[in-house]
Amino acid sequence: MKLRWRLNIRAKLFMTIFGSCLLVLMVMHWAMRMSFEHGFVDYIRESNEQRLSLLSDALAEQYQQHGNWTFLQNNNRMIYTLLHSLEQSQPRDNFPSPGWRTPFWIVDSQYRVLIGPRKKLPVPRIEHPITTPQGLVAGWVIGSPPEQLTRSTDINFDHQQKRASWIIGALTTLLAAIVTWGLSRGLLAPVKRLVGGTHQLAAGQLATRVRVTSEDELGQLARDFNQLAESLEKNESNRRAFMADISHELRTPLAILQGELEAIQDGVRHLTPAAIASLQSEVMTLKKLVDDLHQLALSDAGALRYEMQPLCLSELAENICATYVQRFRDAGLSLHYRFPPSAPCIGDISRLSQLCHNLLENSLRYTYAGGGLVVSLQQRQNDLQLTFSDTAPGISDEQQQHIFDRFYRAEDSRNRASGGSGLGLAICRAIAEAHQGTIDCRHSDTGGVTLLVRLPLMTREQKI
Structure with missing residues (x-):
């Protein structure tokens, strides 16, 4: 025997609302991750470009003082000292707070490396010219664009943000499930009462009424249900009263007719014109009653003809x-x-x-x-x-x-x-x-x- 798993309306409503909330949460999580990753990389790029610009201005002053690049060749300590002095001299609001995220090179006007890693210059790259007061380009400060995170601190920060976003997403999903469950129960409570009332009404309990708790469409449906139950109860009461009344009305003339006929049959009463008139009177009473009932039945059915x-x-x-x-x-x-x-x-x-x-x-x-x-x-x-x-x-x-x-x-x-x-x-x-x-x-x-x-x-x- 093949069994089917049937979902009730509460489960369907819960799955619909919760699925919608889950979809919104997933889209928001993806959008926030994309925004963070791109924004963080853009922030690092802007910080490096600002440092490269400050470094190129400082090297231009040093070049003006020495007249050539001999002072810089194989002198990494001078670069560190120069960078440290720049950090100390610049206001904190104007100087980028993070350190170098990508490698940089200092080259002369012929692109010969003076300071930097022993590898080929990157392509693409960021170039800031070292310009003398006379407008001559004495060299370049070159940095590689930060297309991805390379420093361990940045990578750890990115992982931390990912974990935090997943934890927030899980907690938000749990909260959405709890709220959706309570919401589905609250919304379907009037429907559940209507279903129970309908079952009782179908079982013949015409005195059944449901409680109206709102003024919306469900409340109007509950009021209509109560009105329907009241009409059915009234119609059933009228039907029973009608059957009792009509049986009583028919019983009286029939009892008289039976008594009259039995009296004539037993010889207690003779078949005289007066007896026939009495029987005829009861027959006419029955005929009028039947005619009136027939006319009302035709009127209720809309079949009574009127010649206007x-x-x-x-x-x-x-x-x-x-x-x-x-x-x-x-x-x-x-x-x-x-x-x-x-x-x-x-x-x-x-x-x-x-x-x-x-x-x-x-x-x-x-x-x-x-x-x-x-x-x-x-x-x-x-x-x-x-x-x-x-x-x-x-x-x-x-x-x-x-x-x-x-x-x-x-x-x-x-x-x-x-x-x-x-x-x-x-x-x-x-x-x-x-x-x-x-x-x-x-x-x-x-x-x-x-x-x-x-x-x-x-x-x-x-x-x-």
Whole structure:
């Protein structure tokens, strides 16, 4: 079995940063070594040229005094004495501090060696003329260019600098490794938390949250992760509540149907028109529940068809309200409505009719006897506001936040005893949003609930 060595992201980040630091250190070390070696040689060259120049001036004075070079032949001691006197007479700031690094020669005007090593004159070389006051060249002071270090002290100094540079490079590399390791750990700590949170989330622990410790992109990613986990947890909670609610809603009419049929089957109850009507009522309840669920499913999937066309919302709402007047009276409620002569908009007539029917049924089912409902339509600058305001009972602020949720009903006042499945207002919200509008819930001045439907006003281009 072939094994593969896989690097994690921390190791990859460490190797990337450390490799970059190591490359920079190597380039800096090489550049500093080259700069030192060339600079040191240039310093020695400049020092020797300065000494050669001073020596040539001093020899010119001696030549002027003696008139020839006989005083210098085979007289090395005089040269040493002359050099020593030059060092003593020159200011320390003007005289080069290091001694001679390369051999030098003193020759006459015919390039005959007077003082110097017994070997051929170097080529290339440095020449400083020995010039008399009359401008004649009496000889030359010649030095070999210091292309490489020759003195043991200079070589030892160069080796010392090399060792120091290698030690500094090693310590700097170690420091870079330590800093890079800590930096990689710090940078990847949020990523590690996100990886752990993702594993927990994938395992079904939807309550998982990660700690946000920064305001950068990783911090934003952590916040997005928490928001995603919260959405998943909320959706899962809604799914479970939806399954519980729908099973409950289906169980009630099915239990009634089963009881009625068993009673007829056992002969406890006869198959009369009243029994058939009761069974038919429960079947219609089931059918309405299934139809509402089907409509919401289509709306969520974006498959619910809307046939948009110009219409007058005031005329549509007035016709629907007129059909409910008698039903409200029979329930001991009043129904008042007032609409402007014209309220043009673009919409689906059947869907908007369903919205009005659901809101009217909602007030008819839940409003206490003796109260009533007021329906009004107001045309504003950019939209139409259709208002349904009924009387007691009302709902709390917390219930307002959930009134458009599926299967939600305020159990203290608007309970299942009044009928309904809790899907009507959810369908109204879906219809309003499909028309680019909104629906809101507020407390009414008469102690009940006010539902406000806002729909876009027909524009001039849509009229054309």
